[in-house]
Amino acid sequence: MADKLPLIPKSTELSDKIIFYFVDHGLQILTAIVLMGIGVLIARWAGRIVHRWLSAKAFDEPITMLIVRMVKLLIIVIVGIMALGQMGVQITPLIAGIGVAGVGASLAMQGLLGNLVAGLTIIFSKPFTIGEYIELLGVYGQVTDISLFSTTLLHLDNSRVIVPNRKIVGEILHNYGKIRQLDLSVGIAYGTDLTLALTSVNDLLRKRPGVLKEPSPVVGIASLGESSISLAIKPWVKVEDFVSEQAQIYQDVVGIFGQKQIEIPGPRRQIRIVNQQ
DSSP: OOOOOOOOOHHHHHHHHHHHHHHHTHHHHHHHHHHHHHHHHHHHHHHHHHHHHHHHTTOOHHHHHHHHHHHHHHHHHHHHHHHHHHTTOOHHHHHHHHHHHHHHHHHHTHHHHHHHHHHHHHHHHOSSOTTOEEEETTEEEEEEEEOSSEEEEEOTTSOEEEEEGGGTTTSOOEEEETEEEOOEEEEEOTTSOHHHHHHHHHHHHHHOTTBOSSSOOEEEEEEEOSSOEEEEEEOEEEGGGHHHHHHHHHHHHHHHHHHTTOOOOOOOOOOOOOOOO
16 A cells, blocks of 8 residues: 655645745835835825815815825825736736726715715815805805815804705806895985985995995985885995894984984875765
8 A cells, every 4th residue: 555645734835835926026026015115105295286286275174185185095096006917916807896896886876976076076166165155956045164075054044054066066056255235225205305315324334344345335216106215225244244234224224314304204195085076
């Protein structure tokens, strides 16, 4: 009976294969390591450039840091795939697998990715910025936050509206900027000295700290009613002063008209009875 050959442990075979691999591909592995080191340096350099550029464009710091990390990660992934190719790894199936996984993930997160792309579009095209007052899709408010997935609007009553970014891009948007024009009116009697009334309102607006000097307030006759002349009072104010200045200007107008004896008439109707006898 022939002697049985001694069995070689599988761990020994595995270690031998690893040693042979490093011996046969030592130069490629060294090249891959150097390539990865260069890739990390390039990623850091590109990150600094992108951060400097975004900071010059006055982007918010959280958004700036997120974009910088995405740029670094993208560069490292590309260099990593190149390094695997240098080590003898077949990267074509790997790239194909990543592509298939990317398609599946994009279908599963279609809404999320739509918000992300729209958020990047808003950040780079800047149709509005934080602090401006906008109106779209039947909602309105002051922009308090622009993130990659949504935009937050603040109403005058301090309630907030969260708008998905994909609902904003491609829609008609009314941007009022950081100032708004009040549209006030007050009626005066027909016998009133118009020059005195208009001068009093203009003087009042010049003294109001919340009324902007530029653009200049608009004051004039808006319409001729049945029992009064309607004066238009349209000063410009900051968005955050819109409600408070409106109430205060009305109060001041009533006070100054009372001092100067300018009548604010109530509704009047003349009724004539014709004697048909």
